[in-house]
Amino acid sequence: MTPSxxxxxxxxxxxxxxxxxxxxxxxxxxxxxxxxNPATSSxxxxxxxxxxxxxxxxxxxxxxxxxxxPITLPTTSGSTxxxxxxxxxxxxxxxQEGVGCQPCLDQIxxxxxxxxxxxxxxxxxxxxxxGSPSAQIAQKAFDxxxxxxxxxDPGLALSRSYRANEYGMMGDAADGHTFILVGPDGTIRxxxxxxxPPNYTTFVPLDQLRADLQAGAxxx
Numbered sequence: 574m575t576p577s578x579x580x581x582x583x584x585x586x587x588x589x590x591x592x593x594x595x596x597x598x599x600x601x602x603x604x605x606x607x608x609x610n611p612a613t614s615s616x617x618x619x620x621x622x623x624x625x626x627x628x629x630x631x632x633x634x635x636x637x638x639x640x641x642x643p644i645t646l647p648t649t650s651g652s653t654x655x656x657x658x659x660x661x662x663x664x665x666x667x668x669q670e671g672v673g674c675q676p677c678l679d680q681i682x683x684x685x686x687x688x689x690x691x692x693x694x695x696x697x698x699x700x701x702x703x704g705s706p707s708a709q710i711a712q713k714a715f716d717x718x719x720x721x722x723x724x725x726d727p728g729l730a731l732s733r734s735y736r737a738n739e740y741g742m743m744g745d746a747a748d749g750h751t752f753i754l755v756g757p758d759g760t761i762r763x764x765x766x767x768x769x770p771p772n773y774t775t776f777v778p779l780d781q782l783r784a785d786l787q788a789g790a791x792x793x
Contacts (some may be wrong), residue, residue, distance in 0.1 A: 630765040646724035649711035662697035668737035673707030676776035740766035
Protein backbone atom coordinates (compact mmCIF):
# COMPACT_ATOMS: atom_id res chain seq x y z
CA MET A 574 0.00 0.00 0.00
CA THR A 575 1.52 3.33 -1.04
CA PRO A 576 1.32 6.62 0.90
CA SER A 577 -1.02 7.96 -1.74
CA UNK A 578 -3.64 5.46 -0.56
CA UNK A 579 -4.20 7.58 2.55
CA UNK A 580 -4.75 10.84 0.72
CA UNK A 581 -8.28 12.18 0.90
CA UNK A 582 -9.98 13.82 -2.00
CA UNK A 583 -10.95 17.52 -1.69
CA UNK A 584 -14.60 16.48 -1.59
CA UNK A 585 -14.02 14.09 1.32
CA UNK A 586 -12.05 16.73 3.21
CA UNK A 587 -14.85 19.22 2.65
CA UNK A 588 -17.40 16.78 4.06
CA UNK A 589 -15.30 16.24 7.19
CA UNK A 590 -14.91 19.99 7.78
CA UNK A 591 -18.62 20.53 7.23
CA UNK A 592 -19.39 17.79 9.74
CA UNK A 593 -17.13 19.34 12.37
CA UNK A 594 -18.72 22.74 11.86
CA UNK A 595 -22.22 21.25 12.12
CA UNK A 596 -21.37 19.53 15.41
CA UNK A 597 -19.90 22.75 16.84
CA UNK A 598 -22.98 24.73 15.86
CA UNK A 599 -25.25 22.10 17.43
CA UNK A 600 -23.30 22.21 20.70
CA UNK A 601 -23.40 26.01 20.85
CA UNK A 602 -27.13 25.99 20.13
CA UNK A 603 -27.77 23.47 22.91
CA UNK A 604 -25.79 25.54 25.41
CA UNK A 605 -27.62 28.74 24.44
CA UNK A 606 -31.02 27.04 24.53
CA UNK A 607 -30.33 25.50 27.94
CA UNK A 608 -29.14 28.76 29.50
CA UNK A 609 -32.13 30.71 28.18
CA ASN A 610 -34.75 28.14 29.18
CA PRO A 611 -36.35 29.04 32.55
CA ALA A 612 -36.86 25.36 33.32
CA THR A 613 -33.12 24.68 33.23
CA SER A 614 -31.47 28.03 33.87
CA SER A 615 -32.31 27.76 37.57
CA UNK A 616 -30.33 24.55 38.03
CA UNK A 617 -27.02 24.86 39.94
CA UNK A 618 -24.16 25.54 37.57
CA UNK A 619 -26.46 26.27 34.63
CA UNK A 620 -28.02 29.58 35.62
CA UNK A 621 -24.62 31.21 35.92
CA UNK A 622 -23.77 33.97 38.35
CA UNK A 623 -25.72 37.20 38.74
CA UNK A 624 -24.02 40.44 39.69
CA UNK A 625 -20.31 40.73 40.33
CA UNK A 626 -17.75 41.08 43.08
CA UNK A 627 -18.17 39.60 46.57
CA UNK A 628 -21.98 39.69 46.38
CA UNK A 629 -22.53 37.77 43.16
CA UNK A 630 -25.03 34.97 43.49
CA UNK A 631 -26.23 31.80 41.82
CA UNK A 632 -29.84 30.78 41.28
CA UNK A 633 -30.58 27.28 42.54
CA UNK A 634 -33.43 24.92 41.88
CA UNK A 635 -36.34 25.32 42.60
CA UNK A 636 -36.10 28.82 41.19
CA UNK A 637 -38.30 31.68 39.97
CA UNK A 638 -41.56 30.59 38.40
CA UNK A 639 -41.61 27.26 40.24
CA UNK A 640 -43.90 26.28 43.09
CA UNK A 641 -42.20 26.57 46.48
CA UNK A 642 -41.91 23.22 48.27
CA PRO A 643 -44.00 23.00 51.47
CA ILE A 644 -42.45 24.31 54.67
CA THR A 645 -43.72 23.12 58.04
CA LEU A 646 -41.25 23.36 60.91
CA PRO A 647 -41.34 23.95 64.68
CA THR A 648 -40.25 27.38 65.85
CA THR A 649 -37.78 27.96 68.66
CA SER A 650 -40.74 28.95 70.86
CA GLY A 651 -42.45 25.58 70.46
CA SER A 652 -45.15 26.54 67.96
CA THR A 653 -45.30 25.45 64.33
CA UNK A 654 -44.77 27.65 61.27
CA UNK A 655 -45.97 26.70 57.80
CA UNK A 656 -45.61 28.39 54.43
CA UNK A 657 -49.14 27.33 53.51
CA UNK A 658 -50.52 29.48 56.32
CA UNK A 659 -48.85 32.51 54.72
CA UNK A 660 -50.81 32.35 51.45
CA UNK A 661 -51.71 35.83 50.27
CA UNK A 662 -48.41 37.25 51.54
CA UNK A 663 -44.97 37.84 50.09
CA UNK A 664 -42.65 35.75 52.26
CA UNK A 665 -38.87 36.11 52.25
CA UNK A 666 -37.26 32.83 53.34
CA UNK A 667 -33.65 33.13 54.48
CA UNK A 668 -31.59 29.94 54.73
CA GLN A 669 -28.39 30.40 56.74
CA GLU A 670 -25.63 28.49 58.44
CA GLY A 671 -26.71 29.23 62.00
CA VAL A 672 -24.98 29.49 65.35
CA GLY A 673 -21.44 29.06 64.02
CA CYS A 674 -21.86 31.89 61.51
CA GLN A 675 -22.07 35.26 63.25
CA PRO A 676 -22.35 37.24 59.98
CA CYS A 677 -25.35 35.09 59.00
CA LEU A 678 -27.16 36.15 62.16
CA ASP A 679 -25.93 39.73 61.81
CA GLN A 680 -27.82 39.69 58.50
CA ILE A 681 -31.10 39.23 60.39
CA UNK A 682 -30.07 41.93 62.88
CA UNK A 683 -29.37 44.37 60.05
CA UNK A 684 -32.78 43.74 58.46
CA UNK A 685 -34.53 44.18 61.79
CA UNK A 686 -32.66 47.44 62.38
CA UNK A 687 -34.20 48.91 59.21
CA UNK A 688 -37.99 48.54 59.62
CA UNK A 689 -38.65 50.08 56.19
CA UNK A 690 -36.43 47.58 54.36
CA UNK A 691 -38.99 44.79 54.01
CA UNK A 692 -41.94 47.15 53.76
CA UNK A 693 -40.46 49.04 50.80
CA UNK A 694 -39.84 45.74 49.01
CA UNK A 695 -43.42 44.60 49.55
CA UNK A 696 -42.32 41.74 51.81
CA UNK A 697 -44.90 40.83 54.43
CA UNK A 698 -43.00 38.19 56.37
CA UNK A 699 -39.36 37.20 56.98
CA UNK A 700 -38.54 33.74 58.24
CA UNK A 701 -35.11 32.13 58.64
CA UNK A 702 -34.20 28.44 58.43
CA UNK A 703 -31.00 26.93 59.79
CA GLY A 704 -29.57 23.52 60.51
CA SER A 705 -28.64 24.52 64.07
CA PRO A 706 -30.40 22.60 66.88
CA SER A 707 -33.41 24.36 68.36
CA ALA A 708 -31.94 25.04 71.83
CA GLN A 709 -28.73 26.50 70.42
CA ILE A 710 -30.33 28.82 67.88
CA ALA A 711 -33.00 29.87 70.38
CA GLN A 712 -30.33 30.90 72.88
CA LYS A 713 -28.34 32.74 70.22
CA ALA A 714 -31.43 34.58 68.99
CA PHE A 715 -32.29 35.55 72.56
CA ASP A 716 -28.75 36.78 73.26
CA UNK A 717 -28.87 38.94 70.11
CA UNK A 718 -32.39 40.16 70.72
CA UNK A 719 -33.66 38.84 67.39
CA UNK A 720 -37.40 39.00 66.78
CA UNK A 721 -37.51 37.21 63.42
CA UNK A 722 -39.01 33.71 63.39
CA UNK A 723 -36.19 31.16 63.18
CA UNK A 724 -36.99 27.59 62.20
CA UNK A 725 -34.49 24.89 63.21
CA ASP A 726 -33.92 22.19 60.58
CA PRO A 727 -31.14 20.12 62.20
CA GLY A 728 -31.50 17.19 59.82
CA LEU A 729 -31.57 19.53 56.79
CA ALA A 730 -34.52 17.60 55.34
CA LEU A 731 -36.39 20.81 54.53
CA SER A 732 -33.23 22.58 53.38
CA ARG A 733 -32.49 19.79 50.95
CA SER A 734 -35.93 20.12 49.39
CA TYR A 735 -34.79 23.65 48.44
CA ARG A 736 -31.19 22.55 47.80
CA ALA A 737 -30.14 25.44 50.04
CA ASN A 738 -27.37 23.31 51.52
CA GLU A 739 -25.52 23.19 48.18
CA TYR A 740 -24.28 26.77 48.34
CA GLY A 741 -21.95 27.20 51.28
CA MET A 742 -18.46 26.64 52.59
CA MET A 743 -19.48 23.49 54.49
CA GLY A 744 -20.14 21.36 51.42
CA ASP A 745 -23.67 20.00 51.75
CA ALA A 746 -23.50 19.72 55.55
CA ALA A 747 -25.05 23.14 56.25
CA ASP A 748 -27.10 25.82 54.57
CA GLY A 749 -25.20 28.60 52.84
CA HIS A 750 -26.64 32.09 52.48
CA THR A 751 -29.81 31.82 50.41
CA PHE A 752 -32.78 34.15 50.04
CA ILE A 753 -36.01 32.99 48.39
CA LEU A 754 -39.00 35.26 47.87
CA VAL A 755 -42.28 33.33 47.74
CA GLY A 756 -45.28 35.17 46.32
CA PRO A 757 -48.89 35.20 47.56
CA ASP A 758 -49.78 32.21 45.40
CA GLY A 759 -46.88 30.06 46.65
CA THR A 760 -44.74 30.60 43.55
CA ILE A 761 -41.07 31.52 43.88
CA ARG A 762 -40.56 35.08 42.61
CA UNK A 763 -36.82 35.47 43.27
CA UNK A 764 -33.92 33.40 44.51
CA UNK A 765 -30.32 34.30 45.32
CA UNK A 766 -27.74 31.79 46.56
CA UNK A 767 -24.96 34.07 47.80
CA UNK A 768 -23.06 31.48 49.80
CA UNK A 769 -21.53 29.49 46.95
CA PRO A 770 -17.97 29.53 45.62
CA PRO A 771 -15.75 31.32 45.01
CA ASN A 772 -16.70 34.06 47.51
CA TYR A 773 -18.78 32.14 50.09
CA THR A 774 -20.63 35.30 51.10
CA THR A 775 -22.11 35.25 54.62
CA PHE A 776 -23.40 38.82 54.81
CA VAL A 777 -24.96 41.00 52.11
CA PRO A 778 -25.28 44.76 52.67
CA LEU A 779 -28.92 45.81 52.62
CA ASP A 780 -28.43 48.18 49.67
CA GLN A 781 -27.08 45.29 47.61
CA LEU A 782 -29.78 42.90 48.78
CA ARG A 783 -32.47 45.47 47.94
CA ALA A 784 -31.06 46.12 44.47
CA ASP A 785 -30.75 42.41 43.68
CA LEU A 786 -34.29 41.64 44.81
CA GLN A 787 -35.81 44.58 42.93
CA ALA A 788 -33.93 43.67 39.76
CA GLY A 789 -34.65 39.96 39.89
CA ALA A 790 -38.13 39.53 41.37
CA UNK A 791 -40.70 38.27 38.88
CA UNK A 792 -44.10 39.93 38.74
CA UNK A 793 -47.23 38.28 40.12
